[in-house]
Amino acid sequence: MTALLSVENLTKSFRGLRAVDDVSFDLDEGAILGVIGPNGAGKTTLFNLIAGALRPDTGRVALAGRDITGYPPHRVLAAGMARTFQLMRPFTSMSVLENVTIAVLAAGGARRTARQDAADIVERVGLGRWRDAPSAGLPTAALKRLELARALASRPRVLLLDEVLAGLVPAEREPVMDLLDELRDREGVALVFVEHIMAAVMRLADSVLVLDVGRVLTTGTPQEVTRDPRVVEAYLGEEPDAER
Template identity: 70%
Template structure:
């Protein structure tokens, strides 16, 4: 069953088509990876889906409901949250307070906001920093805090914008393991933009490739990454072929 569907999303900026007639579907409980060279329109697409900007045309459906044009807080309340490549915590507050603020927007009535926030912090592996000031946290901890803040609204769909960016290889594997647990244990559908192809290959059930604002191709990771058009878009040249 499709939980997220985009139909013909298009956005112009002063004549430039940042996103040009993009359509795709995400099955409930799956992981979709979105890749493409710099300037392909990946973050703009996220902004359209999450309500940060309004499409010039096209629609977004969450669980069959048209959420196009709704503000970000309304889309979050409907069940879709996002993280940002540039992390935006409240640096003057503790980790626990940062997550508690998010929980306050979606209380379930069974736990206090701080108790719920503490559970999320443990889930994402931030327990040692729970009461620490956010300012001064290492990048890996800040990335997990972004995840925790997004999870505070109890999303059914989580949009991840380069969640591995800035992490050294040894820090990436634990985060990928965490994302896999969010899918299997929490039942969250994941859509992520990423440049690290090892993560795309490991995590994705399917991959959507953007180039110059349009969908270049889509399909299984092992098929998409061997597509000559994808190789050309990333490397800027035709792939070489061995002589027969």
């Protein structure tokens, strides 16, 4: 059976420094892969290569059997893969609903239904109370949800999440994790998420890929990875920290 997302031997160098070095993994429909590693390990660069923001020096990215290597971001989006960004940059002069409506239209949604489609997404991610509020005044937790709503506007088969829980207190994280579970369980969306909060990785991920200096240190279940002495030494420290 062909994997929904297949990443093969991706490599990217900047001025002789290999930020991503021969990284490979497969992701099936409805699966959740956590990507962890210390700062500078190459996690965001890997996302940029998969999502088309960067062209790999070598390697291949395939989505549902289709080679999308080197596609620009808008073609990757059209092929069925969306992403969020660690630094959130909504249109600050627009309301939450307007931001999501623009995302629906950018993904090819019909003009006559775009506003209602956006309203449905806004409610779904728990932003109903801020629907008509300017995005410039949103708290961090709402901005994170808006970033997720804009990504969902394209109805992706694969969703790349770059630290979607960063900056949230534990009470704010739980509803977002519930939503991610729902996306996988009810709609079969496959997720790849970069995260430093190990409690979220342990709860959500079916498997974990650990990067260190651009290379894959190991892969396995969350339990296997957190017991691996190499991961403990390179990333976790003496004991896995749920709030790290």
